[in-house]
Amino acid sequence: MIYDCAIIGGGPAGLNAALVLGRARRRVALIDNNRPRNAVTHASHGFITRDGVTPTKFRRVAYEEVRRYPSVDHLQTEVTSVNKIESGFEVHDPSGPRVQARKIILATGVKEVFPKIEGFDPLYGKSLFNCPYCDGWELRDQPLVAVSEYPTLFHTAKLLLNWSKDLLVCTNGQASLSDEQKKRLQSKGIRVMEQPIASFVGHDGQLEHIRFVDGTHIPRTGGFVTPKFVQSTPFAERLGCEKTETGGVKTDESGRTSIPGVYSAGDASYLSPSQVVFAVADGSRTAMGVNKDLTEEDFKKDEM
Known part of the structure; x- marks a missing residue:
């Protein structure tokens, strides 16, 4: 099976992207290694209706909501590489090729270097x-x-x-x-x-x-x-995505990177400020961009 979209990263951006795409009836693989950067955080703030929520509870509730949509598969594994193939992209984990998808969302976040x-x-x-x-x-x-x-x-x-x-x-x-x-x-x-x-x-x-x-x-x-924020994975660089001056993945208003079919959402795009509410919004924005592009491609194909 070829997914419509593979989302790499199960933080706020990736989770919200999965939610939006699931509600759009897209086949989605949400791939996460279950090692959130904010694991040391006791509570997240500045997000209306979620002020003071623990990161653990946030992720639990988010996954419960995403799993309501049968077209979204959650795969807990470590992604080792993402490669361009004829049908789109192939995502590898330690055992080899794991997922093929038409589009990729990099929601891999950042690392803090203190x-x-x-x-x-x-x-x-x-x-x-x-x-x-x-x-x-x-x-x-x-x-x-x-x-x-x-x-x-x-x-x-x-x-x-x-x-x-x-x-x-x-x-x-x-x-x-x-x-x-x-x-x-x-x-x-x-x-x-x-x-x-x-x-x-x-x-x-x-x-x-x-x-x-x-x-x-x-x-x-x-x-x-104050830490220095750096990309947590090398996937954007290996795929050839253009960077911003600060080291983020450069995207347009719909989350598209400079590489067709590759999108970026959340901290990986802007590095800072690193806040849940920013990441959630960016995940939604990017998912809509992915769905728009898939819709245009499918519509043109049906006309042939």
Whole structure:
């Protein structure tokens, strides 16, 4: 059997794309390795009617809804490659060819690459986070830290003042701030530390203080660390899809990539901001693009 569409990735974008295509009566293979990036997250926020939902519950309910549509098959496996063939595309897993499909949606998401700082991992998702819009409310009015090695640090610092006026800004030894930006932050009572961080110190997931390489300790109870977002899989690059300046998969308004028949949805397309509500919307948009193109192809074929 040749599916109308194979969706690689079972996160919010892939799930919503499967839902829309299932409701359009398309034969869909939703392929997922069941290793969600947000597994460390306790709750997702900023999505009306789903504010505070755990990622586990979100995925469970989403899969229950998608499975109501008999034309959608869920395949839990690790995709190893995606190849172009005469009939469309062939998706391989460790056992070999697994699925053939006319269209492919890459909903593979991104990976976060954080600065290598001792003590970060046990605190991430509990008192250290990467998105103020997702977790700023829970840390409101606490002594916070903003850590970034990128020029976006100045904006992040200004943004965090909406949640707490007690803010420490750290460049971790990088030139993330100009002299003018440092002066402006300091004028607001924000302390700026440019030396490298030796470690985050905490207990049971709760940040207690930050230790710098010179031995300075500054108490903090939470904060935000900016990661670098990169593609989680090489499939778009191997298929020859054009990239954006920031490393996302370049798409048009319907999710089409530069390679005919290949679409991209969710974080893989725009890398940041990485939020459930963005990914869900993009999955819906891309699924409609796929269905539109399939419809046009089928209509022309019936006329021959």
